[in-house]
Amino acid sequence: MTRSITLQSVSKRYGRAARAVDRFTLDVKPGEFVVLLGPSGCGKTTVLRMIAGLETITDGELLLDGEPANHLSPGDRSIAMVFQNFALYPNMTNRENIGFPLRVGDPRGDRRPHVDATARMLGIEDVLDRYPYQLSGGERQRVAMGRAISRQPSVFLMDEPLSNLEAKLRNRLRAEIAQLTKELGVTTIYVTQDQAEAMSLGHRVAVMRGGVLQQVGTPRDIYAVPENVFVAAFIGTPRINLLQAVVHAPLDGGMSLDLGRQRLNLPEPLSVDHQLLRIQQGRQIIVGLRSEATRVGLPSQARPGEVPLTGTVEYTEYQGHEALVYVNIGSRSAIVPNLESPRPTISPRRLRNRGKDNGTMLTRWKERMNTYLSGPPAILEESGPQPYGPPAGYGPHDPGRPPVPANSLVVRTSPNLWLQPGARVPLLVDLAHLYVFDHHGRRICPAPAELLGIES
Numbered sequence: 001m002t003r004s005i006t007l008q009s010v011s012k013r014y015g016r017a018a019r020a021v022d023r024f025t026l027d028v029k030p031g032e033f034v035v036l037l038g039p040s041g042c043g044k045t046t047v048l049r050m051i052a053g054l055e056t057i058t059d060g061e062l063l064l065d066g067e068p069a070n071h072l073s074p075g076d077r078s079i080a081m082v083f084q085n086f087a088l089y090p091n092m093t094n095r096e097n098i099g100f101p102l103r104v105g106d107p108r109g110d111r112r113p114h115v116d117a118t119a120r121m122l123g124i125e126d127v128l129d130r131y132p133y134q135l136s137g138g139e140r141q142r143v144a145m146g147r148a149i150s151r152q153p154s155v156f157l158m159d160e161p162l163s164n165l166e167a168k169l170r171n172r173l174r175a176e177i178a179q180l181t182k183e184l185g186v187t188t189i190y191v192t193q194d195q196a197e198a199m200s201l202g203h204r205v206a207v208m209r210g211g212v213l214q215q216v217g218t219p220r221d222i223y224a225v226p227e228n229v230f231v232a233a234f235i236g237t238p239r240i241n242l243l244q245a246v247v248h249a250p251l252d253g254g255m256s257l258d259l260g261r262q263r264l265n266l267p268e269p270l271s272v273d274h275q276l277l278r279i280q281q282g283r284q285i286i287v288g289l290r291s292e293a294t295r296v297g298l299p300s301q302a303r304p305g306e307v308p309l310t311g312t313v314e315y316t317e318y319q320g321h322e323a324l325v326y327v328n329i330g331s332r333s334a335i336v337p338n339l340e341s342p343r344p345t346i347s348p349r350r351l352r353n354r355g356k357d358n359g360t361m362l363t364r365w366k367e368r369m370n371t372y373l374s375g376p377p378a379i380l381e382e383s384g385p386q387p388y389g390p391p392a393g394y395g396p397h398d399p400g401r402p403p404v405p406a407n408s409l410v411v412r413t414s415p416n417l418w419l420q421p422g423a424r425v426p427l428l429v430d431l432a433h434l435y436v437f438d439h440h441g442r443r444i445c446p447a448p449a450e451l452l453g454i455e456s
């Protein structure tokens with residue numbers, strides 16, 4: 001049996017602290033595999049524990065198969081949890097560990113065939129008669145999964161089950177988990193901080209920040225149409241280039257995005273998406289370009305929709321199958337704070353005003369917007385010369401390497417194109433891959449469906 005899970009505006013407050021989870025709404029279909037993704041402390045585990053019944057729900061409603069479930073005890077929910085630190089009974093063999101849930105259900109039943117079948121599925125038949133301390137990390141995690149499977153749950157909740165394992169094993173087990181949950185067809189919610197893991201495992205991915213759900217969608221959708229700058233920056237390697245810019249839209253001339261020392265000219269006739277940028281005239285915006293949106297090429301080689309820029313090579317990172325070139329184009333990066341560890345916060349002003357004015361539409365709207373993004377998602381202010389240092393998330397950096405300017409644009413190229421630091425390079429930007437975010441961090445290009453009058 002597999003079941004649906006619905007969270008309707010669910011919140012969790014621990015004591016008097018700010019909400020660890022804030023009005024979280026999600027509908028998980030029977031048999032679906034949904035990944036909760038976000039940095040440390042954003043509330044993922046809390047959501048999982050509320051579904052399992054290990055944490056009470058402060059506000060909102062949990063439905064299992066459409067039935068209210070807030071009041072159900074953990075034992076009545078038919079849910080199995082797998083944690084990152086494999087909680088096995090040390091004084092039981094692995095066979096006894098896997099068979100334990102069966103023993104609880106039917107003390108006299110013959111558990112052997114079931115345990116053997118589960119162990120075969122997980123490839124751990126050889127270690128069944130050993131104790132957990134005699135296993136490798138990967139084997140122990142498989143036994144923990146085996147124990148979860150023997151309960152024949154209708155829901156799997158997995159809390160970073162692979163994070164303690166080394167990279168190769170993690171990749172292998174990741175594939176096994178995908179296969180296993182598909183075979184079992186059990187509804188699964190999987191928590192991780194690793195975007196690559198989320199993208200490869202989830203039918204859908206729910207991105208969280210500071211207790212607030214930012215976006216939920218298929219991996220393809222959240223990569224291709226991130227709703228805000230936080231999602232854009234959290235998904236994808238290398239991290240998306242985010243540049244401070246100003247919309248330049250004179251009444252009598254062409255429209256462009258001013259990046260500092262140069263402009264991205266938007267070709268005429270303007271696309272609908274670009275026409276909608278006109279209302280941002282003179283405003284600070286954020287331009288997002290993934291590394292594959294820009295290539296090294298002369299203006300004469302431009303394909304339709306590509307516009308030229310130039311830059312100076314700062315550094316090249318050889319990756320084997322490709323090279324990442326860090327190019328200075330004279331622009332300034334927009335910094336997305338809290339990508340690593342946002343914490344829910346309540347502003348002192350909100351605290352002071354609490355209780356005084358809780359009625360007006362404007363107040364409620366402001367609250368909703370604040371909650372939606374949980375603090376400013378990007379910093380645009382000039383803050384003097386930026387320190388040189390590798391931008392976070394752009395791959396390994398060892399201390400012996402030359403410093404990489406924080407403002408450089410990362411461009412993906414062929415590994416055969418070796419560009420020396422200091423070289424001037426012509427670049428072509430594919431405007432089909434251009435993102436623009438407003439100063440609140442909301443995506444305005446490609447235009448949100450509701451602005452275009454499209455039902456999403």
Ligand SMILES: Nc1ncnc2c1ncn2[C@@H]1O[C@H](COP(=O)(O)OP(=O)(O)OP(=O)(O)O)[C@@H](O)[C@H]1O
Pocket residue numbers: 014017020038039040041042043044045046047193343344
């Ligand atoms: N029992 C608790 N009492 C008080 N605060 C808690 C408790 N459990 C979690 N929190 C707080 O709630 C917030 C969300 O924590 P949670 O563990 O859900 O985040 P997470 O996204 O799962 O983090 P991680 O990826 O590091 O496990 C954090 O600020 C955390 O400090």
